[in-house]
Amino acid sequence: MTAQPRSFDLLKDVDVRLSVELGRTEMKLKDVLSLGEESVVMLDRLTDELLDVMVNGKLIARGEIVAENNRFGLRIVELAGSEG
Template structure:
C-alpha cells in the first residue's frame, strides 16, 4: 500500500463553525437578567465598521452585511493576515529624516 499526499484535499469535508461577530459588550449579570423584548444592548462596533468573521474562534476575515431577498449575507472585504486594502505610502518622502536633499 502506498500513500500519495494530496495536499489539504482530505480536509475539505471537515465541518467547521463559521461565526460573524456583530460586536461585544460587558454587562453586569443583574443587567442581563433585566433584559426584555424591547431592550437595546449597545455594542462596541460602529455601524460602518467591518464585522469579524471567525472559524472555530479564530479570526480569518472581515466583512460587511448584505441583504439578498429576505436573508442576511456577508460580503468578505478583507482576509486576515493579507495585505491591507488601503493605499500604501510611498517608500520615501521629501524631508523625511535621513533622506538626502
C-alpha cells in the same frame, strides 16, 4: 496556481463553525437578567465598521452585511493578515 498536497484533500469535508461577530459588550449579570423584549444592548462597534468573520473562534476575514432575497448575507471585504 499552486498544487495542494493530497493530504489536505482529506480535510476539505470537515465541518467547522463559521460565525460573524457584530460587536461585544461587558455587562453585569443582574443587567443581563433584566433584559426583555425591546431591550437595547449597545455594542463596541460602529455601524460603518467591518464585522469579524471567524472559523472555530479564529479570525479569518472581515466583511459587511448584505441583504438578498429577504435574507442576510455577508460580503467578504478583506482576509485576515492581508491588511496594508
